[in-house]
Amino acid sequence: MGDFETLYSQHLPAVFRYALKCVGRRDIAEEIVAEAFLALYRNFDRIDPAQLPGWLITVVKNRAVDYWRRVQLEQRNPAAGQWGDQGASDSPTVRAAAGERELERWLIESCANLKPVHRACLLLRFVRDMTREEIARELGITENQVKGALQFAFENLRKALPESAGRENK
Amino acid sequence: MTNHQDQTEAWERELAVRLGTPLEQLRAQRAHCPPLESVRALSGDALPEQMKTELEQHIEQCASCRVLSTDLHDEELTATSPAEAQRIRARLSAGMEEGGKASSATARSRQKVGRSFWTLLLRPALVVAAGILLFVWISRLGTRAPATPPIAQVPPPVATIPAALLLEMPEIRMSPATVLLSRGEHSAQQYLKDLAPALEAYRAADYSKAAAQFAALEAKHPKGIEVFFYGGVSRLHAKQHAGAIRLLVQANALRDADFADEVSWYLGLAHHRAGDTAAARGQFEKLCAGKSEFSSRACEAAKAVSSPAGSTVSR
Numbered sequence: 343m344g345d346f347e348t349l350y351s352q353h354l355p356a357v358f359r360y361a362l363k364c365v366g367r368r369d370i371a372e373e374i375v376a377e378a379f380l381a382l383y384r385n386f387d388r389i390d391p392a393q394l395p396g397w398l399i400t401v402v403k404n405r406a407v408d409y410w411r412r413v414q415l416e417q418r419n420p421a422a423g424q425w426g427d428q429g430a431s432d433s434p435t436v437r438a439a440a441g442e443r444e445l446e447r448w449l450i451e452s453c454a455n456l457k458p459v460h461r462a463c464l465l466l467r468f469v470r471d472m473t474r475e476e477i478a479r480e481l482g483i484t485e486n487q488v489k490g491a492l493q494f495a496f497e498n499l500r501k502a503l504p505e506s507a508g509r510e511n512k
Numbered sequence: 513m514t515n516h517q518d519q520t521e522a523w524e525r526e527l528a529v530r531l532g533t534p535l536e537q538l539r540a541q542r543a544h545c546p547p548l549e550s551v552r553a554l555s556g557d558a559l560p561e562q563m564k565t566e567l568e569q570h571i572e573q574c575a576s577c578r579v580l581s582t583d584l585h586d587e588e589l590t591a592t593s594p595a596e597a598q599r600i601r602a603r604l605s606a607g608m609e610e611g612g613k614a615s616s617a618t619a620r621s622r623q624k625v626g627r628s629f630w631t632l633l634l635r636p637a638l639v640v641a642a643g644i645l646l647f648v649w650i651s652r653l654g655t656r657a658p659a660t661p662p663i664a665q666v667p668p669p670v671a672t673i674p675a676a677l678l679l680e681m682p683e684i685r686m687s688p689a690t691v692l693l694s695r696g697e698h699s700a701q702q703y704l705k706d707l708a709p710a711l712e713a714y715r716a717a718d719y720s721k722a723a724a725q726f727a728a729l730e731a732k733h734p735k736g737i738e739v740f741f742y743g744g745v746s747r748l749h750a751k752q753h754a755g756a757i758r759l760l761v762q763a764n765a766l767r768d769a770d771f772a773d774e775v776s777w778y779l780g781l782a783h784h785r786a787g788d789t790a791a792a793r794g795q796f797e798k799l800c801a802g803k804s805e806f807s808s809r810a811c812e813a814a815k816a817v818s819s820p821a822g823s824t825v826s827r
Contacts, residue, residue: 363553
């Protein structure tokens, strides 16, 4: 049987990735992953290493299910209709959004050739209006990396933007 | 560095001007999008069905969220950063040092709720009833669904434990019937006072002591669901499997709708620990077929007990 430290180092990346996929928040993923490894530590002599990382994944999943259930209960999670585009497609909000939708489509098409990190930074900055600090925290990267990704994405957008675009705005 | 930053900001300002009003309107509209955590979790296995359906409906119409829901899972964006790895290690080390105590913030907050419960219980009768009602109300709102239950300190006696069959400590809560009675009837208040030491031992994970305390209450409170349920779970943790099954069967017979699924789940675990795989599978399959908070893990448990590893038990 491998020692705990070896198994921890071996499985941490995959377990964290799975936890993040389940709960969506890095801080909660950290907490759940620590709990899963603690459960492994406490039951270590009874767990067959061949069951890993499946055993850890199941513990994480159970914790994640509990997390979302708690979120739902505590926040009475946003009901249908509260999110921007939800509801009838002919609602005033959606009707008024035709111009923005075109812009959104253009933004996404223009950065189709970018790496996911560049595209995510651009959308979070331009569409979600998040600060660089918020983006860095959300993506688990440094602010400098965010700046670099944004510079690359902005340069790409400037090239894609027709020369005439925005002249009427001036 | 400064030039790099200035250029980025200059380009951003230029783009914002050239894209003009539509960009502002797009931002205003997308301010109502679901939180990023939900978008990211959409492809995971843990979102409640209703939330998942609502998100899918949104994403169908929202191109930005649709792209983000994919991009956020890129390998580069889901790696553990050095700071995160350090914090996980620190949490783990703290948990190891505590040796069995729950480590999470959620568990700590649950302990606070537990403490307030006992403090209120010792106050005069009127305060007792109000306090218990408040406690139960809070616990049903916020912690009715177990908030990351602490890991069992007494490991089940199996050679290898499939994760689906991991024994946890269910949250302390009271049946609504008990709460309603406690408002006025002296006997119900006495019931809560009688329960206090047993539940205190249970909360402290002193399962042998808890099992003995609950056993002393069986004859006095033959309809007390808490006596039989928490008594059964205490025995399960204390490896008294036959006793656990007896108490959980009695709890089941009380037909308390609020406890029914939880009783079935732990009865299944008790049968499994006792080596009765068929009975365990029966309980898990029943839960799996229903729609409760235990459904998905019961389906996994049913599969696990059917496998050679899951059915391997030592008495």
